[in-house]
Structure formats: C-alpha cells, structure tokens
Amino acid sequence: MNRAHLNMYLLLAMSLCISGCFEQAPPSGFEAVEPAExxxxxxxxxxxxxxxxxxxxxxxxxxxxxxxxxxxxxxxxxxxxxxxxxxxxxxxxxxxxxxxxxxxxxxxxxxxxxxxxxxxxxxxxxxxxxxxxxxxxxxxxxxxxxxxxxxxxxxxxxxxxxxxxxxxxxxxxxxxxxxxxxxxxxxxxxxxxxxxxxxxxxxxxxxxxxxxxxxxxxxxxxxxxxxxxxxxxxxxxxxxxxxLPTITKPVHDANECHLSENGILNLNQNLIHSGLTIERFSLNRSTIKDGACTRASILIGFTSSNSAQANSTIQALEKDPVVDTVEILETRSENEKLHYQVQVNLRVGQ
Structure with a gap:
C-alpha cells in the first residue's frame, strides 16, 4: 500500500473516531449550531x-x-x-x-x-x-x-x-x-x-x-x-x-532611614560661621512608624545681636538643601540679646 492510500485511510479512521463520539443525542438545550459559512x-x-x-x-x-x-x-x-x-x-x-x-x-x-x-x-x-x-x-x-x-x-x-x-x-x-x-x-x-x-x-x-x-x-x-x-x-x-495608587516601599530597619551626615555637618558649620552664638544643636534621628521613616529634625538654639541677623540665618536654613521646613518655637529677649529656639525638619531621605 503506497503512502497516499495510507494517509487516506488514516484520515478516514480519524473522522470515524471523532464522529463516533456523538452517536448519542445531546440533552435539551445543548444542541450545537454549525456556522452558516x-x-x-x-x-x-x-x-x-x-x-x-x-x-x-x-x-x-x-x-x-x-x-x-x-x-x-x-x-x-x-x-x-x-x-x-x-x-x-x-x-x-x-x-x-x-x-x-x-x-x-x-x-x-x-x-x-x-x-x-x-x-x-x-x-x-x-x-x-x-x-x-x-x-x-x-x-x-x-x-x-x-x-x-x-x-x-x-x-x-x-x-x-x-x-x-x-x-x-x-x-x-x-x-x-x-x-x-x-x-x-x-x-x-x-x-x-x-x-x-x-x-x-x-x-x-x-x-x-x-x-x-x-x-x-x-x-x-x-x-x-x-x-x-x-x-x-x-x-x-x-x-x-x-x-492602583503608588506607595513607598515599607521600611523595617531604621538603618534604611538615611541621613546625609555631610549635609548636616555643613549646616552646622554654616551656623558657626554666621557669627551667631550656638547654644544648642540636637539631632533627632528618624524612627519607623507604620512602615515608614519619621522625619528627622534638628533642634537649634542660638543667640543673635539683632533681628535682622536672626532672620537672615533662618532664611539661610530654609534654603539649605537638606532642610524641608523651619519652625520657630520660641523667641525671647534677654540681656540685650535675642534668643531663638527653632526646629529644622530635614527632607525625607536626607
């Protein structure tokens, strides 16, 4: 038997096998419809x-x-x-x-x-x-x-x-x-x-x-x-x-709350060179709350001889690249000197 005849018989056998699967009539509601074309x-x-x-x-x-x-x-x-x-x-x-x-x-x-x-x-x-x-x-x-x-x-x-x-x-x-x-x-x-x-x-x-x-x-x-x-x-x-709202990746280790140590050091040096008397420079590092780093801040106390010098210093702090905001917590006059307490909030990730 040549290959052409063998293929013909194989196709016929497959067709008979497939058709044999449908000798039973389908239940009501399961009648198939063949496409018109x-x-x-x-x-x-x-x-x-x-x-x-x-x-x-x-x-x-x-x-x-x-x-x-x-x-x-x-x-x-x-x-x-x-x-x-x-x-x-x-x-x-x-x-x-x-x-x-x-x-x-x-x-x-x-x-x-x-x-x-x-x-x-x-x-x-x-x-x-x-x-x-x-x-x-x-x-x-x-x-x-x-x-x-x-x-x-x-x-x-x-x-x-x-x-x-x-x-x-x-x-x-x-x-x-x-x-x-x-x-x-x-x-x-x-x-x-x-x-x-x-x-x-x-x-x-x-x-x-x-x-x-x-x-x-x-x-x-x-x-x-x-x-x-x-x-x-x-x-x-x-x-x-x-x-899908974006969120920041949750933090688990306080070491992931990065601080720019060099940036903070530069900020401190700029204060010293401004001519002010620095009474306090206290860094509050970030902690973890609800999977995120809290904002680090620096509590600064300084004495100025006049308000213009103090205002200039505060403006310089606000423009510092590691600073987000500056809050004035206290001002008082004593012995012809102006005393300031300010909180410097650092940028997230700084």
Whole structure:
C-alpha cells in the first residue's frame, strides 16, 4: 500500500473516531449550531471567538482544568485561532472587582501591595509565565492566559483537550487511567457548550501503534456544562496604572532611614560661621512608624545681636538643601540679646 492510500485511510479512521463520539443525542438545550459559512479546511468546526460570563457554576468544569474561583474571574475570553491548530484564551476579572481587591491588599498589607503592584504593572505590559508567577506570589492577577489545542471537529463541536488522571474502580478497587475528552460548541444563543466525555483506558489493539499494541477507550459517562455569552460590555474596560495608587516601599530597619551626615555637618558649620552664638544643636534621628521613616529634625538654639541677623540665618536654613521646613518655637529677649529656639525638619531621605 503506497503512502497516499495510507494517509487516506488514516484520515478516514480519524473522522470515524471523532464522529463516533456523538452517536448519542445531546440533552435539551445543548444542541450545537454549525456556522452558516464554513472554511473548507475547518468543516464541522464552530466559531468560538467571543467573550463568555463565568459564574460559580463553572468553578469545577474540566474545560479550565484547575478549579476557578467564579467570584474572582468574571470573563472567559476566546480571543483568536492560531493557524487552525490552537485557540488562545484568557480568564479576566471585572475591572471594578480587580481595583477593589487591590485596595483591600493595600490596606491590609502595604508591603505585599508594593511588590504586587510593581509586578502587576509589569505583567500588564509583558505577559509571560514568569511575570504571572511573580504577581501570584503576592496577590491576584487581573488576567490569566492559556491555549487549547485543536484535535478535530464534528457537527459543530471541536475537541480541545485530552486530560489524563489516575482513578480507582470502586468495584474492583483497581487503579486505571481516566481520560477526559473536552469538546466545545455554540448554541443558537451564542452560549459556549462544554461536553466532557470520560473514558477508562485499557490495553487493546490499534493499527496506530507498531505491532498493534495500543489502548482501548471504555466510555464511562458524559458531562454537560454551559457558559453564557457575555451580555455586558464591562470586559472591554481595562485598568490603568492610575487605578492602583503608588506607595513607598515599607521600611523595617531604621538603618534604611538615611541621613546625609555631610549635609548636616555643613549646616552646622554654616551656623558657626554666621557669627551667631550656638547654644544648642540636637539631632533627632528618624524612627519607623507604620512602615515608614519619621522625619528627622534638628533642634537649634542660638543667640543673635539683632533681628535682622536672626532672620537672615533662618532664611539661610530654609534654603539649605537638606532642610524641608523651619519652625520657630520660641523667641525671647534677654540681656540685650535675642534668643531663638527653632526646629529644622530635614527632607525625607536626607
């Protein structure tokens, strides 16, 4: 038998196998609709590209493999078909819900929020498995993307998954490999239909393998699920960086509260050279409060011979690069001298 005839028989066998999966009529409400106009290369295949509304009813269907929290992810989006061989899809949160969860994280754990926001912004710009894992390390991801393989089509259904898991026969108490074949279709309302056909794998004969040794599939049951077509437009509005308030990185070690020792030394030297009599120069270093450095300050007491000299000194302090503000705490006249107590508040990070 030449190769051309062999390929023809193989394609015929695959077609018969796929068609054989649908000898049972679907229950009411799960009738598939084939597209009116079909690509000759995709006969019997549905058009799945659309957005669907998730609910808690879909948390454990086999389409999504891992249990999905319907309270978090609101939309299931099939976005594109790649070379007739795979569908790109994504799970997406409602925008308002995403922003609300971000605010909760910010209030409950500012440090975790700081790292989460940094990674969430990065993921929104460049989607990758690594960036997604970085986000999930600290909180929730607005969107998770994936891909389904196209195995074949029949009567408006497309097979997109073969999931193998270990199972146990309750009667014989023997373990076996369970195979779940997941098929997708659309109904007349545009809803996404999900049919999961479960099989028990057993040793058997097949012409696919050398020597005929292969696997027989013993049908166990069928499971039917449905995800409704999204009727709202909220999924089209995505979040922006402005929706996630920025915060400074929380501080845990007082050594992170930096002071410019040289800047403070220069400030002290400028006071001495101003001609004033310095009575007090006391530095209050930063401490940590609510994950942030408190503002460091210097309490300065000096004596001046006249108010003009004192005012000039205060103005010079206000212009110093390490100074944020200057507060006059006390002024008094004694023995023909003016005595000042001022608090110099240093800039954050100085």
């Amino acid at each position: 079909q690509d000759p290369m995709r006969l019997g295949c549905p058009n799945l590209i659309d957005t669907y509304r998730l609910s808690s009813a879909q948390e454990h269907n086999r389409l999504l493999k891992e249990p999905t929290n319907g309270k978090d992810y609101s939309y299931f989006i099939i976005s594109s078909l790649v070379a007739d061989q795979a569908y790109n899809y994504s799970l997406r949160m409602d925008r308002n819900h995403f922003i609300s969860k971000a605010q909760e994280l910010k209030n409950s754990d500012p440090e975790k929020y700081f790292h989460w926001r940094e990674n969430a912004v990065r993921l929104s710009k460049t989607y990758s498995a690594k960036n997604l894992a970085d986000v999930l390390q600290y909180g929730s991801a607005y969107e998770q993307q994936g891909q389904f393989h196209v195995y074949g089509c029949s009567k408006g259904w497309v097979k997109i998954q073969e999931i193998e898991t270990s199972a146990t026969d309750t009667k014989s108490e023997q373990s076996f490999i369970k195979q779940d074949d997941v098929w997708l279709a659309r109904d007349k309302y545009g809803n996404l239909l999900i049919r999961t056909i479960s099989y028990q794998q057993k040793p058997g004969w097949t012409f696919w393998a050398a020597g005929g040794a292969g696997t027989r599939l013993i049908r166990i049951n069928d499971q039917w699920d449905k995800i409704k077509k999204a009727s709202d437009a909220n999924f089209t509005t995505t979040w922006t960086e402005a929706d």
